[in-house]
Amino acid sequence: MNYLYFLYMEFLAKHNIPQLFGDITFFCIPITIIFAALLVIVLALVLFERKLLGWFTQRKGPNRVGFWGVLQTLADAFKLLCKENITPSGANRFLFNLAPIMMFTPALVVLGIIPYSSEFTFISTETNLLLFVIFSALPVLSILIGGKSSDNKYALLGAVRNIAQILAYELPIAFSLMSIMVLASSMNLTGIMLAQSTKYGALGWFWIPCFIGFVVIFICTLAELNRCPFDLPEAESELICGYNTEYSGMRFALFYLGEYTLLLANALFISILFLGGYLSPFGKYISPILFSQNVGNIVLYFEQAFWLFLKAFFVIFIVIWIRATMPRMASFDLLKFSWCRLLPVSILNLFIVIIIKYFGGLYA
């Protein structure tokens, strides 16, 4: 953040604006950037998913609105904005309105925790990792509120299912994260990332020593995001639309947007923990080689962000691939799978990682 701060202050000083103004407004800028970038990326993400799902089933995907269907999600969002907001007569009005907001806010906070490049981290505390876990599990509360307050049996069933699911799948995540903390000896996301920087590039990242944890966290993230094959809370064929059955218009759009924002945030999170975050897969950044000293330093930040988003979109690609392949799990199997398979495996992974750490080597 220092470099950005310096640039901003220099810009203000040029135009004779007092420094105090800069100090106050500087923290508004990240929020604005997050909002704009978030909306664009999430809209692109929805299109990305629909296109990929089309290709996986040998269809063309959206191709009508704009060139190559680029404006499809924009058109959908516009349609949702124009629709009427219906509140069921038996619903608790306050809680019903609160739920979509509570879904979207943590998703926004979570994106602020992630280090995008070495000078572009909005919230950097010593215990970033825990903050992320807390905030990414918070939307389940809004789902419960939404399901309970909308006075609909399908919505309530979906919400209850989601609670059971999150309770089962948070524990394996915790154990896998513990193994990451052991490997990196840090709870700061930047610290974890920098612990992976070796001269071996992609081979030095944590996905090799902690491969079981990588798989476990990937599966648990699918469950936490209610993605296929764990999309029980909104199982279309059983529960109509699950917890957001009664939501329409902009409230539904907030749920939808929040879901995809969390998908993006979790993909970024996984790529930071296991795939080296903004580190180059070749061990060295390319931009200092291509450009001269001054330009290279600035391009470097964009290169780092590029690597991070490339990895994140790779993770999202696999998530969509799994959605195109697998059918939904049964409710009981889902819980059994977590408690009887993932939890023991993740504890085993913790032991393996501790042994690796003890004997040192690359990660000492």
Next chain:
Amino acid sequence: MLKNILKLLISLLNVGKHLFKRPVTLEYPEKKNSKPENFRGVPVVNKCIKCGTCINVCPSGAIQIEENQFFINLKKCIFCGNCSYYCPVKAIKMSDKYETAVSDKNELILTYDIKVSEVKDV
């Protein structure tokens, strides 16, 4: 459990193969599927001799012949192709047109003019 993981990987691979195949769907109004050779679309009448065979042969009674006009009622027509098969001079042909949606119901009754001068030696 290992067997299940292997099964999952194989199914993932099978789905992934579709990424490299051409999509089977077409952008319909702009691009259309090619039709087979003996496709039976809307019947077209040309140089009728008013013999009346088609009226007898039509299973749904969609054909009607008046003095100088030949009517085909598409509301009744089942596109069986009997009329074109039995026509002695091959005056009725099944075209390849299949998009028959119209805004007015009466437009579905197709009317063809028959030139009386061409009718000889029935």
